[in-house]
Amino acid sequence: MAQVRVTVDGVNYADDVEPRMLLVQYLRERLGKTGTVVGCDTSNCGACTVHLNGQSVKSCSVLAVQADGAEVLTIEGLARDGELHPVQKAFNECHGLQCGYCTPGMIMAAVDLLGDNPDPDETEVREGIEGNLCRCTGYQNIVRSVQRAAQMMKPGASVPTESPAPVAGGN
Amino acid sequence: MIPAKFDYVRPSSVDEAVAALRDAGEDAKILAGGQSLLPVLRLRLAAPSVIIDLGGIADLRRIAEDGDRIAIGAMAPHHDVMRDDLVKQHVSLLSQATATVADPQVRHRGTLGGALAHADPAGDLGAVALALDAEFVIAGASGTRTVPASEFFVDYFTTAIGEGEILTQVRFPKYTGWATHYEKFNRTAQAWSMCAVAVALRIDGGSIAEARVGLTNMGTTPIRASGVEAALVGQQANEDSARAAAEHATEGTAAPSDADAASDYREHLARVLTGRAVLAAAG
Numbered sequence: 001m002a003q004v005r006v007t008v009d010g011v012n013y014a015d016d017v018e019p020r021m022l023l024v025q026y027l028r029e030r031l032g033k034t035g036t037v038v039g040c041d042t043s044n045c046g047a048c049t050v051h052l053n054g055q056s057v058k059s060c061s062v063l064a065v066q067a068d069g070a071e072v073l074t075i076e077g078l079a080r081d082g083e084l085h086p087v088q089k090a091f092n093e094c095h096g097l098q099c100g101y102c103t104p105g106m107i108m109a110a111v112d113l114l115g116d117n118p119d120p121d122e123t124e125v126r127e128g129i130e131g132n133l134c135r136c137t138g139y140q141n142i143v144r145s146v147q148r149a150a151q152m153m154k155p156g157a158s159v160p161t162e163s164p165a166p167v168a169g170g171n
Numbered sequence: 172m173i174p175a176k177f178d179y180v181r182p183s184s185v186d187e188a189v190a191a192l193r194d195a196g197e198d199a200k201i202l203a204g205g206q207s208l209l210p211v212l213r214l215r216l217a218a219p220s221v222i223i224d225l226g227g228i229a230d231l232r233r234i235a236e237d238g239d240r241i242a243i244g245a246m247a248p249h250h251d252v253m254r255d256d257l258v259k260q261h262v263s264l265l266s267q268a269t270a271t272v273a274d275p276q277v278r279h280r281g282t283l284g285g286a287l288a289h290a291d292p293a294g295d296l297g298a299v300a301l302a303l304d305a306e307f308v309i310a311g312a313s314g315t316r317t318v319p320a321s322e323f324f325v326d327y328f329t330t331a332i333g334e335g336e337i338l339t340q341v342r343f344p345k346y347t348g349w350a351t352h353y354e355k356f357n358r359t360a361q362a363w364s365m366c367a368v369a370v371a372l373r374i375d376g377g378s379i380a381e382a383r384v385g386l387t388n389m390g391t392t393p394i395r396a397s398g399v400e401a402a403l404v405g406q407q408a409n410e411d412s413a414r415a416a417a418e419h420a421t422e423g424t425a426a427p428s429d430a431d432a433a434s435d436y437r438e439h440l441a442r443v444l445t446g447r448a449v450l451a452a453a454g
Contacts, residue, residue: 002179018176019176019177019178019179019222020173020174020175020176020177020212021173022173022209022213025173041172041213042210042213042214043206043209043210043277044361046274046276049276052279055250055279056275056276056279057276057279057280058276058277058280060209060213061205061206061209061210061277061280062205062209062280063179063205063209063224065179065181065224066202066205066224066226068181109275109276112275113275126360127360128275130274130275130360130361131273131274131275131276131277131361132274
C-alpha cells in the first residue's frame with residue numbers, strides 16, 4: 001500500500017491505495033466521482049480526461065500515487081454554486097453531444113484548451129480536442145460548442161442564447 | 172484492465188533512483204511520464220516487480236542553456252519542450268516535432284527522455300535527436316557518461332542505456348537560425364507516424380550550406396538520411412533540388428510492413444515527405 005494525499009474538486013483526501021490503482025479507478029471507485037468515465041481503457045479516447053494541477057490528462061494513464069500532493073479537477077467540480085461552467089452551458093445550448101459518453105472528457109479538454117488559447121479558430125479547436133474521440137462522430141456541434149464557450153468567456157461578454165444546429169434524428 | 176501488482180518507489184534524487192534501481196535488480200522498470208509504460212502495464216505486456224517513478228526529481232524537468240548546448244532534463248514534459256523559448260530559438264526542429272506527438276493530454280504527461288528511452292521506431296523524437304547530433308547523459312552506479320545519438324539507438328525498442336542506468340538529460344547543439352521542418356504522415360490525428368521526415372538546413376545566400384535529415388519509422392531505429400543531406404549541400408533550396416535529393420531518402424532504410432503500410436509504400440512516403448519537408452523548411 002502507498003499513501004496518496006490529493007485535492008479533488010476542492011476537497012482534501014488522504015487514502016491508502018495499491019500502487020497499481022489508476023487515477024480514474026481511484027476517482028470513480030474510491031471517491032464515487034463517476035462523472036469521469038472510462039471509455040477505451042487504452043489511452044486513446046480521452047473520455048477519462050481530468051485536470052491534474054491545471055493540465056488535462058487521461059486519468060486511465062496516470063497512477064493514483066502519481067497524483068500524490070496534486071490538485072485534481074473533474075467534470076463534477078466545474079460548476080460553481082449551482083451555476084454551470086460556460087463550457088458546460090455551451091455544450092448544452094449548441095447540442096455538443098449525441099450519446100453523451102465522451103462529453104465529460106470533451107468538456108475537460110475544452111476547458112484546458114480555452115485556458116491556453118481563449119480565442120481559438122476552428123482548426124485550433126479541432127487540434128485542441130484531438131485527444132478526445134466521439135464515437136457518435138458528432139464533432140460538428142462539439143466544435144461549435146467550444147467556439148461558443150470562447151465567446152461566452154470573453155470579458156464582458158453577453159451573448160444571446162442560440163438554438164442548436166439541426167442534427168440527424170433531431171428536430 | 173488493471174496492471175499486475177508492483178512495488179512503487181519515488182526517489183527524490185538521481186542518486187537515490189540509481190540506488191533504487193540497483194536494489195530492485197533487473198525486474199525493475201523506470202516510470203517517466205507513463206504514457207507508453209502505463210498502457211503496456213495495463214495490457215499486461217509487462218509486469219515488473221518494482222516501478223521507480225522519476226516524477227519526484229524536480230531537477231530532471233529543467234531546460235537550460237549550457238554554453239553552446241541546450242540541456243533538457245529527461246523528465247521535461249513534451250508540453251514544456253514545445254513551448255520553451257530556448258528550444259524554439261535554438262532547436263526549432265525539436266519544438267516542431269514535439270508539437271506533433273500524440274495529443275495535448277499525452278503531451279502534458281509524456282516526457283522527452285521517456286520517449287527517447289522507450290525508443291519506439293515510430294516515435295517522432297528519435298529522428299530529431301539523431302539528425303541534430305544530440306548527446307545523451309546517462310547516470311549509473313559509477314557516475315555519468317555521455318553517449319552520442321549515433322550510438323544511442325541500438326535496435327527496436329533498445330538503446331545504449333545499460334542495466335542499472337537512467338537517462339537524465341538530452342543535450343542539443345544550438346542550431347540558431349537554421350530552417351527546420353518536421354513532416355509527419357499518419358492516418359488519424361493522434362496516431363503514430365507511418366513515416367516522418369525531420370529536416371534542418373543552414374541556408375546561406377539562398378543555397379544550402381549544411382543539411383541534417385532524419386527519418387522516423389523507416390527501420391528498427393531512427394535513421395540518418397546521409398544521402399539526402401549530401402545531395403542538398405551546395406544546392407539552391409528549390410523544388411528541383413528537393414526532388415532530386417528526396418530520391419536518396421530510402422538509402423540505408425529497412426522499412427517495416429504492417430497493417431498501416433507495406434514497406435514499398437513507406438519508401439514512397441519517405442521520398443515524398445522528404446521533398447515536402449525540405450521545401451517547407453526552406454519556406
